[in-house]
Amino acid sequence: MAVLGAARDSASVPGCHDGPVAIAPGSPISRRTLFAGAGSIGAAALLSTITGCSYFGSDEPPVPTVELNPAALDPINGLIATTRLHLLRLNAAIAADAADAPRLTPLRDNRQEQLTALEAEYARVNPTDPGATAVPSSADTQPTGSVTLPDAPEEIVSAVRGDAATAQVQFTDALSTASRYRAALYGSIAASLASHRAVLA
Amino acid sequence: MSTPTPGPISAPASAPFDSTDAAEPSAESGAGSSTAQSVSAAPTTTPPGPLGPDAVTALQGALAAEQAAVWAYGLVAAYARDQGDMISQVRSGHLLRRDATTARLIQGGAAAPEPAAAYQVSVPVTDAASALTLAQDIETDAAAAWRVVIGSTDDAELRGFALSGLSEAAVRLAMWKQTVGAQPSTLAFPGQ
Numbered sequence: 001m002a003v004l005g006a007a008r009d010s011a012s013v014p015g016c017h018d019g020p021v022a023i024a025p026g027s028p029i030s031r032r033t034l035f036a037g038a039g040s041i042g043a044a045a046l047l048s049t050i051t052g053c054s055y056f057g058s059d060e061p062p063v064p065t066v067e068l069n070p071a072a073l074d075p076i077n078g079l080i081a082t083t084r085l086h087l088l089r090l091n092a093a094i095a096a097d098a099a100d101a102p103r104l105t106p107l108r109d110n111r112q113e114q115l116t117a118l119e120a121e122y123a124r125v126n127p128t129d130p131g132a133t134a135v136p137s138s139a140d141t142q143p144t145g146s147v148t149l150p151d152a153p154e155e156i157v158s159a160v161r162g163d164a165a166t167a168q169v170q171f172t173d174a175l176s177t178a179s180r181y182r183a184a185l186y187g188s189i190a191a192s193l194a195s196h197r198a199v200l201a
Numbered sequence: 202m203s204t205p206t207p208g209p210i211s212a213p214a215s216a217p218f219d220s221t222d223a224a225e226p227s228a229e230s231g232a233g234s235s236t237a238q239s240v241s242a243a244p245t246t247t248p249p250g251p252l253g254p255d256a257v258t259a260l261q262g263a264l265a266a267e268q269a270a271v272w273a274y275g276l277v278a279a280y281a282r283d284q285g286d287m288i289s290q291v292r293s294g295h296l297l298r299r300d301a302t303t304a305r306l307i308q309g310g311a312a313a314p315e316p317a318a319a320y321q322v323s324v325p326v327t328d329a330a331s332a333l334t335l336a337q338d339i340e341t342d343a344a345a346a347w348r349v350v351i352g353s354t355d356d357a358e359l360r361g362f363a364l365s366g367l368s369e370a371a372v373r374l375a376m377w378k379q380t381v382g383a384q385p386s387t388l389a390f391p392g393q
Contacts, residue, residue, distance in 0.1 A: 106385030113389035175364060176357035184352030187364045188390040191344065191371035195387045198372045199379065 252309030259353035266346035268316035280332035344370035348392030
């Protein structure tokens with residue numbers, strides 16, 4: 001009895017902070033709790049002002065941080081890139097394989113004409129793109145850079161033939177969804193590439 | 202350009218359309234065309250549908266070009282006898298494509314005109330050289346006709362079909378140019 005009585009006396013000491021923290025329903029809210037809640041709401045409001053997000057949500061549409069460039073989505077870009085790359089490889093092949101240069105040079109000239117036409121078509125459809133020129137000059141469209149080719153002449157020709165096959169597939173695939181004007185252009189280039197493969201066979 | 206134009210038409214020179222010949226032109230259609238066929242074959246998953254008026258006109262033009270090619274290669278064969286095997290292969294390719302084009306027109310609900318009895322060529326064919334010049338003209342005309350078909354329709358199946366014709370013509374044209382030693386043997390934009 002003495003132990004139990006001592007414990008009851010200890011819990012009832014005024015000013016002790018070791019008691020339960022839960023507030024019973026219906027009990028009054030302390031001044032400290034009230035200030036803490038008000039401070040949280042104020043901080044959230046301040047944060048929402050800084051970040052632009054509303055604490056309670058908003059009907060305002062989100063502002064995109066990245067704007068899409070429609071010109072970059074033009075599928076002709078992939079065809080232009082492929083043609084540029086293959087021009088580079090043809091130039092390298094002509095420089096590396098003197099014996100086959102007379103056979104490869106007309107093919108290179110064809111690809112150069114095709115690149116010029118593709119870039120002109122891009123500029124026609126995307127006149128506001130600062131990177132597009134309405135009538136690209138030969139100097140503008142002359143690709144620069146270096147590529148690696150095999151050493152053996154027959155392997156070089158084989159690589160060029162493989163490039164023509166790759167490009168032919170790419171232009172053929174692009175045919176189905178292109179506009180009529182572009183479809184005729186792509187089809188003509190694909191047919192030209194078929195003849196390149198035949199010449200190199 | 203020496204475009205073979207239909208001359209005075211007397212009686213139809215060809216037999217009525219035979220459905221057994223209406224196959225897609227195969228790799229036999231010309232030297233080198235097998236490589237073109239392997240990647241430019243028309244998608245065949247979708248059955249051919251009705252043809253629009255632009256496509257009908259263009260396809261009938263392509264049919265006329267193929268009919269003229271079949272006739273003209275007979276003339277070429279008469280003078281370029283050294284190239285007999287090659288001419289035979291090429292002519293067979295044009296026959297197959299002519300029949301496939303006829304079938305496509307009929308499937309699309311359009312008329313397939315009969316070929317003319319004879320055609321007028323712009324260059325007189327008197328020897329092997331002029332015959333091979335005519336062969337190049339034939340392929341140039343065929344390429345132009347098929348390119349028009351591609352640009353006349355939004356139908357992916359028909360575009361693929363026309364691309365096969367255009368590619369075959371481009372390959373044959375390059376082949377003939379190589380045969381006669383013409384440079385360059387390839388074009389940047391066949392059919393343009």
